Amino acid sequence: xxxxxxxxxxxxxxxxxxxxxxxxxxxxxxxxxxxxxxxxxxxxxxxxxxxxxxxxxxxxxxxxxxxxxxxxxxxxxxxxxxxxxxxxxxxxxxxxxxxxxxxxxxxxxxxxxxxxxxxxxxxxxxxxxxxxxxxxxxxxxxxxxxxxxxxxxxxxxxxxxxxxxxxxxxxxxxxxxxxxxxxxxxxxxxxxxxxxxxxxxxxxxxxxxxxxxxxxxxxxxxxxxxxxxxxxxxxxxxxxxxxxxxxxxxxxxxxxxxxxxxxxxxxxxxxxxxxxxxxxxxxxxxxxxxxxxxxxxxxxxxxxxxxxxxxxxxxxxxxxxxxxxxxxxxxxxxxxxxxxxxxxxxxxxxxx
Amino acid sequence: xxxxxxxxxxxxxxxxxxxxxxxxxxxxxxxxxxxxxxxxxxxxxxxxxxxxxxxxxxxxxxxxxxxxxxxxxxxxxxxxxxxxxxxxxxxxxxxxxxxxxxxxxxxxxxxxxxxxxxxxxxxxxxxxxxxxxxxxxxxxxxxxxxxxxxxxxxxxxxxxxxxxxxxxxxxxxxxxxxxxxxxxxxxxxxxxxxxxxxxxxxxxxxxxxxxxxxxxxx
Numbered sequence: 001x002x003x004x005x006x007x008x009x010x011x012x013x014x015x016x017x018x019x020x021x022x023x024x025x026x027x028x029x030x031x032x033x034x035x036x037x038x039x040x041x042x043x044x045x046x047x048x049x050x051x052x053x054x055x056x057x058x059x060x061x062x063x064x065x066x067x068x069x070x071x072x073x074x075x076x077x078x079x080x081x082x083x084x085x086x087x088x089x090x091x092x093x094x095x096x097x098x099x100x101x102x103x104x105x106x107x108x109x110x111x112x113x114x115x116x117x118x119x120x121x122x123x124x125x126x127x128x129x130x131x132x133x134x135x136x137x138x139x140x141x142x143x144x145x146x147x148x149x150x151x152x153x154x155x156x157x158x159x160x161x162x163x164x165x166x167x168x169x170x171x172x173x174x175x176x177x178x179x180x181x182x183x184x185x186x187x188x189x190x191x192x193x194x195x196x197x198x199x200x201x202x203x204x205x206x207x208x209x210x211x212x213x214x215x216x217x218x219x220x221x222x223x224x225x226x227x228x229x230x231x232x233x234x235x236x237x238x239x240x241x242x243x244x245x246x247x248x249x250x251x252x253x254x255x256x257x258x259x260x261x262x263x264x265x266x267x268x269x270x271x272x273x274x275x276x277x278x279x280x281x282x283x284x285x286x287x288x289x290x291x292x293x294x295x296x297x298x299x300x301x302x303x304x305x306x307x308x309x310x311x312x313x314x315x316x317x318x319x320x321x322x323x324x325x326x327x328x329x330x331x332x333x334x335x336x337x338x339x340x341x342x343x344x345x346x347x348x349x350x351x352x
Numbered sequence: 353x354x355x356x357x358x359x360x361x362x363x364x365x366x367x368x369x370x371x372x373x374x375x376x377x378x379x380x381x382x383x384x385x386x387x388x389x390x391x392x393x394x395x396x397x398x399x400x401x402x403x404x405x406x407x408x409x410x411x412x413x414x415x416x417x418x419x420x421x422x423x424x425x426x427x428x429x430x431x432x433x434x435x436x437x438x439x440x441x442x443x444x445x446x447x448x449x450x451x452x453x454x455x456x457x458x459x460x461x462x463x464x465x466x467x468x469x470x471x472x473x474x475x476x477x478x479x480x481x482x483x484x485x486x487x488x489x490x491x492x493x494x495x496x497x498x499x500x501x502x503x504x505x506x507x508x509x510x511x512x513x514x515x516x517x518x519x520x521x522x523x524x525x526x527x528x529x530x531x532x533x534x535x536x537x538x539x540x541x542x543x544x545x546x547x548x549x550x551x552x553x554x555x556x557x558x559x560x561x562x563x564x565x566x567x568x569x570x
Contacts, residue, residue, distance in 0.1 A: 086457075091508040092506065094457050095457050158420065164417045165371065165418070166421070205412070207460070212415070285537070286507045286539070325508060
């Protein structure tokens with residue numbers, strides 16, 4: 001297969017300046033799949049910053065993608081604030097119980113201390129180690145969960161969404177403490193030299209309405225984006241599921257790049273907000289990356305580039321969400337290979 | 353039906369769509385006090401309201417928070433009206449065993465499907481979340497279910513769905529139950545591959561699917 005000529009850092013810089021480059025940036029979003037690269041169980045990542053770093057570095061070197069994201073699951077911040085997380089032996093962790101069960105308990109919640117609470121110190125260690133090893137050539141992101149999503153893990157999703165209509169003040173109180181925790185953690189990520197990248201899964205219009213996103217999601221995301229911008233870094237914002245009705249509002253947070261789930265259409269996103277933000281996406285993680293063939297992956301990549309390869313603010317070819325743990329390596333390779341074949345400027349004949 | 357009860361049904365339906373628990377309670381009690389037929393009040397009032405809410409959900413005028421509050425109102429009314437159903441109206445209903453498969457605790461999607469199926473007259477045996485495959489089989493046998501409904505949001509737990517179907521085959525029970533699957537990472541092609549009887553992309557679609565599979569009028 002064709003080799004890359006630029007490092008990821010050089011590629012992003014050249015793409016940003018409109019200079020010649022070998023191919024579009026490409027990010028199959030590798031989280032716990034990194035465990036498979038180094039042959040460890042997913043649960044071995046728990047509390048082990050060195051192992052997370054080793055696995056993420058190995059995965060980056062194995063596949064040659066353009067952003068490393070230190071990520072195991074969305075619960076890290078909520079766990080550090082008291083949510084109970086279950087860690088299966090070899091699968092991604094999941095929420096066992098929220099930190100609190102009633103509105104009255106909200107006042108007892110405290111923003112986490114990233115140097116002390118939960119697994120935050122280990123994640124920061126993973127960021128430091130990864131940056132030290134490969135930070136010269138590739139951008140290393142630290143996953144930062146958005147306040148509304150963390151709030152859902154703190155009090156339980158169903159209770160939170162009921163409260164959006166029944167007790168909006170309580171939701172704001174929860175988002176506020178989650179946001180304060182996120183701001184402190186973002187600061188700690190930036191102190192390592194890494195860049196926070198935002199995910200706010202529960203803000204999807206699959207769950208809440210655009211009006212609710214504007215009330216409970218956007219203002220808190222905006223504070224985080226402002227904070228990260230204040231430290232001189234650009235920000236990617238990912239929201240899972242359906243997002244078309246809130247693309248404008250997502251761009252209004254000031255995020256520089258919107259990562260779009262496969263439940264949304266890249267071409268429509270391009271027409272609506274492509275002049276304001278870079279787009280990232282959106283090969284289906286489950287249907288194509290996990291269950292599809294390399295040929296299907298290649299076709300999905302071509303479709304992404306046909307739709308948004310000419311996005312005014314640029315495109316990062318990516319999976320629509322974090323990859324499932326068992327995603328075949330051949331499919332990850334196929335994603336990168338397809339992007340290499342198409343090249344930059346886009347070879348039209350390679351798109352069909 | 354009389355104009356008077358008809359306007360009561362409309363009001364009940366509106367109070368469900370309007371997410372108004374207090375008003376639904378008040379109207380349901382009024383129906384009981386006035387001796388209005390409980391079954392009609394449920395079907396033409398509460399369930400009608402929940403179905404309208406489901407349509408708003410499909411057209412993205414309502415989202416999950418609204419649908420949950422509508423269902424809260426519906427259940428308040430059902431609790432008041434159900435004890436007044438005539439014995440013969442508590443007919444044998446199709447039972448559906450449902451749950452989120454082991455390894456996942458995301459259950460909002462499952463709960464929405466449950467609400468809409470209950471509104472459509474099905475009896476739901478909700479096992480909850482993080483449920484081992486064998487339990488679906490055991491419960492379905494125990495309650496003589498017509499349908500087993502499996503939900504997940506995590507790709508890691510999709511194999512658990514296939515395992516339920518394998519367990520049914522191994523026990524020579526596959527023909528006895530319809531198995532449907534749903535959730536974020538699930539697609540029709542996945543459903544077909546594991547040999548499920550159906551897949552639905554959302555709660556209202558799940559109702560249509562179940563009605564089709566068990567052969568009741570939509």
